[in-house]
Amino acid sequence: MQIINNLKVNEKLYIDRLENGLTVMIIPKKDVQKKYLILGINYGSNDSSFIAQGETEITEVPKGVAHFLEHKMFEQENGKNSLDVLTALGVNANAYTTNDHTAYLYECTDNFYEALDEFMDYIQHPYFTDENVEKEKGIIGQEIGMYDDYPEWKVYLNALEAMYHNNPVKLDITGTVETISQINKDILYKCYNTFYTPSNMAMVVCGDFEPELLIEEIKKRTIMKENKGDIKRIYPDEPENVVKNKVVQKMEVSRPLYTIGIKCNVLGLDDLPEKAIRKHIAIQILMNIIFGESSPLYRRLYDSGNISYTPNMDYEFTKRYAHILLTGQANNPEVLYDEFKKMINQLKQEGIKEEDFVRIRKMIYGDYIKEYNDVTDIARMFLSDYFKGVNTFDYLEQIGTVDLQYIMDVLNQVFDENRMILSIIKQ
């Protein structure tokens, strides 16, 4: 077991790779009651076209299978639902699906190992029947309907559709009522057997544990066998340019919602993880210099009554796509968008003040430290960073190396007007 000690935030990461290929990460937290375990599978809604281990033919499955599978994993052959069994133990269990991974998790204060028995049991024993698959279609149909009423979700999806020609990130994770109607138990088994293999997974545990004891308990419950051979995932080629610069949809909202998207280049396969981290830090600093609470842009838009809060600023990246999203509400999103572009041009020409850069970098440093309060946040963060190929601690180590010169380079490369889009939801 490898131990990484971070003195800045005073936390340790224990990392081990089991014989069958499963990666386990443990972050012990003394004197905390809550325990959190999350198992991630490197399989998300984007993986609908692939060649399974040892095969030569391409398998195409309907959109929404990863999410459907996530719902169905809780069903057990003895007629029980593992979610109910875990709940009965006083354990809070859940699961979610993203574009690039699926995660199963539980949190508890007591009965951690009883819960681990049940958890490992259902993860390793899928049970799909024609009947239980049909029934789930009704529930997922309602879930899709629920998202249809969320303007926040629509403005996001429309932004992705405006940015991406082919990359499946632009599609709804749940699929549509039409695509899920094509799902059957054979498809579910096929995807389970292909992707739910130990070397394609990672587990993160956070709480008051002795890591050496915990790892033994996990090993005892692991029966998954190593699956030799690679999964070949097939993704369509994606051009650098965006599809369209603007997309507007009408919905019943009191104030228009906007998302500004900036399509970014993905890092090359040979690039070191530090490069991804430094770029991420630089983009976070830049977004705050451009549109944070102390920025002139925010001040102007606020004083004119166009907006009343700073946008939610996100840089999402995986090995296959990367983009910046700024989302919020504005009376006039078009004006906001023009001012935003002007501000970027001004910064490119006049440069960024040293004092602004130093202050915002301090702020981002504080934000990173704050992430280590809660076992849930810690475990989720380490898991999603793992799938991006980076170690979360490195953000704390790398931030000091990000200087103003590098910030200016990233500003000039990434904040490119030709690769920006505006998505609006209004009445």
Added chain:
Amino acid sequence: MKYDIKEIKKGIKIHYINTDKFKTNLVAIFLTTDLDKETVTKNALIAPVLTRGTTKMPTQEEISKELEGMYGALFDCGIEKKGNNQILKFYIESVNDRFLPDLQENLLTKSVETLLEIVFSPYIENGAFKKEYVEQEKNNLKQVIEGRKDNKAKYALDRCMEEMYKGDNYEIYRLGYAEDIEKIDEKNLYEQYQKLINNCKIDIFISGILDEDKNEIIEKNQILNNMKEREGKLIKANFDIKSRENENIVFENMDVVQGKLVLGLDVNIKDEKQQNDVLLYNSILGGSANSKLFQNVREKASLAYTASSSYLRIKNSIFINCGIEIENYDKALKIIKEQISDMKEGKFTDEEVENVKKGLISAIKAIDDEQDTQIMYLFGQEFSKEKVLTEEYEKRVRNVSKQDIIDVANLVKINTIYFLTNKDGGGENANHQ
């Protein structure tokens, strides 16, 4: 964790939570006042106006820069209603000095001072708030009030509560009313601010690693020294019997894909002791994935993605929430009513009781793991007759029996059935309003 309360003046309490569990310090100020139609809108407007400028930092830009420079100290404010009280909440969260490259920052002291400055030393021009700030915040507040309809599930819940509490001050929306905003100006708002801070109950929470000298931050603070004594009262839960003969059925039409069904239930218990029994009742009815509602509405009948209930302790009410297809209104309602009557008849096992206890106890134990949750829990104790710390709370939940739950189940009565439906209506048998 060590928790001390010090009443520095009548009506002003400092709550010290000494804990080394977190990477952060959290400072909170809560101003508690009556929820009243006359003042609710002004009070809701005061909070954002205070964030615009202080005596020392007259602009928001200066405040923002100060906070950013404090390693991104996070300021937040909010308005809540808790029973028939309106609460203005202000927070600053900052990194504990131990985790900073420069140990001399003293961020806890700075956080306390900055928060007191924002709340009690606003920027003033000619004996009033700055006109420009008030006008801008009036517009913002108006937009937020009008934006209530954007989150359909939340809106449906709020509307059900309003319908259920017609004639009780609890029906008042926590942020007030758009039509009352127009009458507010920088002068009458400042007058209301003076009245508020001179009369409201004040609770200040300081959570983090508190060294010996932390008392001094408070004792030496000029702003607090100048504060007046006040009564510091608040409105606690009352246990009057609510009696409504017939269910109140309300339909509202909006552009929704999914219908939102909310049921408001009265629970006519006699005192605080029975509140934990209701807590367990609610857990079995709709508090988890094993609950009757989740199992029967979602899992067995496939009628909904969400089906749950929540217990509003201070009003002794339970709210049931479902997102359903509009045509399934009657079916869903029938199943929900069956669950309520099954509870009355005691159709649940001892095992189910033990299981929900485990879930609740786990949640209670976890309260002290989150800094803001811990503060909210301790503040909540101000509203009950008896102060109960988490350990005692856990013990009391453990002691609830199946019979206790059946007893409160028989005190449950449907008060209001609210359905947010699309423009075509839906639910043939309902009496449309």
